[in-house]
Amino acid sequence: MGLFMKRIDERDTMFARMSYKNGSDRYVDYYSRNPGKQEIDDELRSRTELFSDQTPYFDKYLSTAAEANFDFINDIRHLAEESKPHKKISIDSEEVSALLKKLAVHYGALDAGIAFADDKFFYTHRGRLEESYGDKVDTSLKNALVFTIEMNEETINTSPAADAAAETSNAYVKGAVIGLQLTYFIKNLGFRSRCHMDGNYLLYAPPLAVEAGLGEMGRNGLLISKAKGCFCRIGIVTTDIPLIPDEKSDLDIDRFCKLCRQCIRTCPGKTVSSSDDPKDWHVEQEKCYGVWRNLGTDCGICICACPIGQDIPADRIKGMSDRQIAEYMEEYKEKNGTRKRNLKFFL
Ligand code: SF4
Numbered sequence: 294m295g296l297f298m299k300r301i302d303e304r305d306t307m308f309a310r311m312s313y314k315n316g317s318d319r320y321v322d323y324y325s326r327n328p329g330k331q332e333i334d335d336e337l338r339s340r341t342e343l344f345s346d347q348t349p350y351f352d353k354y355l356s357t358a359a360e361a362n363f364d365f366i367n368d369i370r371h372l373a374e375e376s377k378p379h380k381k382i383s384i385d386s387e388e389v390s391a392l393l394k395k396l397a398v399h400y401g402a403l404d405a406g407i408a409f410a411d412d413k414f415f416y417t418h419r420g421r422l423e424e425s426y427g428d429k430v431d432t433s434l435k436n437a438l439v440f441t442i443e444m445n446e447e448t449i450n451t452s453p454a455a456d457a458a459a460e461t462s463n464a465y466v467k468g469a470v471i472g473l474q475l476t477y478f479i480k481n482l483g484f485r486s487r488c489h490m491d492g493n494y495l496l497y498a499p500p501l502a503v504e505a506g507l508g509e510m511g512r513n514g515l516l517i518s519k520a521k522g523c524f525c526r527i528g529i530v531t532t533d534i535p536l537i538p539d540e541k542s543d544l545d546i547d548r549f550c551k552l553c554r555q556c557i558r559t560c561p562g563k564t565v566s567s568s569d570d571p572k573d574w575h576v577e578q579e580k581c582y583g584v585w586r587n588l589g590t591d592c593g594i595c596i597c598a599c600p601i602g603q604d605i606p607a608d609r610i611k612g613m614s615d616r617q618i619a620e621y622m623e624e625y626k627e628k629n630g631t632r633k634r635n636l637k638f639f640l
């Protein structure tokens with residue numbers, strides 16, 4: 294897929310925009326520069342909040358569990374910022390590159406890779422947090438350890454139920470904790486490091502995960518990981534350790550996506566691109582987020598619609614002809630309809 298090349302301003306992302314309270318300094322600043330977005334954003338903000346007991350998928354335990362996970366991340370997110378390293382010890386780049394990836398997996402990641410994060414992967418300005426709104430993003434830590442965290446397939450296949458939201462938030466918590474353990478380790482080696490976790494990323498994670506060889510972008514705008522398709526979240530640690538980047542993967546996901554189209558059929562917001570040109574593949578964030586607010590959860594239907602990682606391993610695609618993919622899809626749809634679905638996982 295044609296990855297974005299233009300840097301993103303975090304102030305333009307949906308979660309940042311939804312945090313601008315009417316009349317606040319951020320609200321006035323943002324909509325004076327972006328008047329075209331004010332009406333749609335005001336309307337979205339007026340809808341019932343995510344996880345509210347007024348939403349159709351509210352569950353008194355699991356919606357609360359999801360919110361509790363995000364509260365926890367909010368409480369620890371200050372630890373993600375860079376802090377002063379200890380006395381530097383002598384290291385070998387090759388050894389540390391291999392060790393960091395092994396440690397990430399040992400601490401609970403599904404897979405890990407290394408990428409050189411040039412400026413295009415970083416946001417231009419911060420937007421999500423009030424205290425740093427409008428700050429230029431520091432791009433000085435350019436060596437990135439990128440890792441995936443598995444989300445339980447059966448639980449995610451309850452989407453858009455609160456069970457799935459509890460699991461998504463659980464994966465964000467795990468990613469935050471693993472990332473923090475690794476930044477503390479790097480700090481103790483005497484090098485600079487910064488953890489990027491939910492609500493506090495300085496980079497746009499999916500293209501960087503592609504750069505680190507962890508997978509490729511799908512039509513649904515998500516990372517299709519080598520290890521588990523879209524059933525994962527992404528964690529990042531950036532550092533000044535001279536790490537050795539991994540090769541990008543060659544899975545041929547574009548070709549599979551052209552023939553599959555399951556996420557187009559299932560998206561309730563009708564916002565997954567039906568173009569055959571991967572450069573057009575993106576999800577309109579306003580429409581997608583509007584669905585979230587209507588459901589009261591983070592939807593996730595385009596994750597469970599995807600056969601890769603749950604029905605067919607990503608590394609099998611390269612060896613399949615177009616005809617074999619088309620035949621596979623016919624069988625898949627016959628067996629599963631538009632998507633695999635579990636009605637309840639936890640309770
Ligand atoms: S999360 Fe839901 S609304 Fe958003 S793109 Fe996926 S299926 Fe569509």
Ligand code: SF4
Nearest residue numbers: 511550553554556599
């Ligand atoms: S559901 Fe199909 S078209 Fe959509 S991302 Fe997955 S493989 Fe690609």
